[in-house]
Amino acid sequence: MNIIITAPSLNPNENVSGISSVAQFIISNNGGQRYLHFELGKKDKERGGWHRVPALMRKYDEWKRMLAEHPDAIVHYNFPLSKASLLRDPWFMRYAWKQGRKMVVHVHGGLFLTAPHIPSYLLRIMRWVFGQNVPFIVLSDMEKDILQKRFGAKRVAVLPNCVDLSDAEAYAQENNARVESEPLRIGYLGRIEPNKGMTELLVACQQLKKDGVAYKLVIAGKEQTEGEYLPLFEERLGDSFEYAGLVSGKTKCDFLRSLDAFVLPTYFEGLPMSLLETMSYGTAPIVTPVGSIPQVVKDGENGVFIKDHDSDSIVTAVKRMDENRALLRKLGDEARKTIFDKFSPKKYIEHLNEIYANWL
Secondary structure: EEEEEEEEEOOOOOOOOOHHHHHHHHHHHOOOOEEEEEEEEOOOOOHHHHHHHHHHHHHHHHHHHHHHOOOEEEEEEEEOOOOOHHHHHHHHHHHHHHOOEEEEEOOOOHHHHOOOOOOOOHHHHHHHHOOOOOOEEEEOHHHHHHHHHOOOOOOOOOOOOOOHHHHHHHHHHOOOOOOOOOOOOEEEEEOOHHHHOOHHHHHHHHHHHHHOOOOEEEEEEEEEEOOHHHHHHHHHHHHHHEEEEOOOHHHHHHHHHHOOEEEEEOOOOOOOOOHHHHHHHOOEEEEOOOOHHHHOEOOOOOOEEEEOHHHHHHHHHHHHEEEEEEEEHHHHHHHHHHHHHHOOOOHHHHHHHHHHHOOO
């Protein structure tokens, strides 16, 4: 069938986005369907704010034309629960619904999924969207429970994110053991911004350096605001820091192969693709238990939990792994097993196609 799928740019040089990664994965792996990408969402170098209204109006006209040009296509609408998305996306959804289009709404976490307080105007928007009689896809049973109990959603399917495991499988078969005497390689992959815990990560790494811990922090991704963090990491950490830039294809695989631990001190999340990717390579995760992360990472079993807004807990976790490399290997092995056991791309696509066939 023809499926219109919404997502920001799929070019990693233009946009670093978990939603784009999910959309690209679906398009690349679901060969039985014909996907038509509708680009919706700003590129990394574009400024946000009200000055984007004219561009959004033009994009709304493009949306109308695309729906008219493909009258038989269903809509796979990717929907993060951020302020910008909540103010923009319901207009696009509403137009498609008024045209009688079949749509599945794929929810990707965001601040307002679990926020204890939601501004009343945004809460009204959320209750209106989730009150529609359409299927919603969420990333975990926890998110399903929230949508049903807090926002009144009636038709909710659980479909955790998934990643391509081909290179991770090859890496596991090569049995590349890391040298325990080498400095710990700690990685971060994703958008470089305050809400991802970059301030706490910087403070923690400064403390580790002060305490004489030998490590290398390797960050890959794009700064939300150019010059906000990377110069500080370079200045304050010196040789203990490396910026890998934007990674994709082989450079991304090489980056993932190089890590011992993955740190994600984020304040809120859905189910990060970067977490699943790094775990698939046997990398031990050091993460905040927010969003759907606890559905994948179990503290002390296949990763370590840290507190959000807390640099001291990052320091403690890194020291623990540096001093106990056997524990580091155990957590990494269990992390890889978790992904290979529960996040099969084949099962993901089968489940997604079942949703298309049986829920619409």
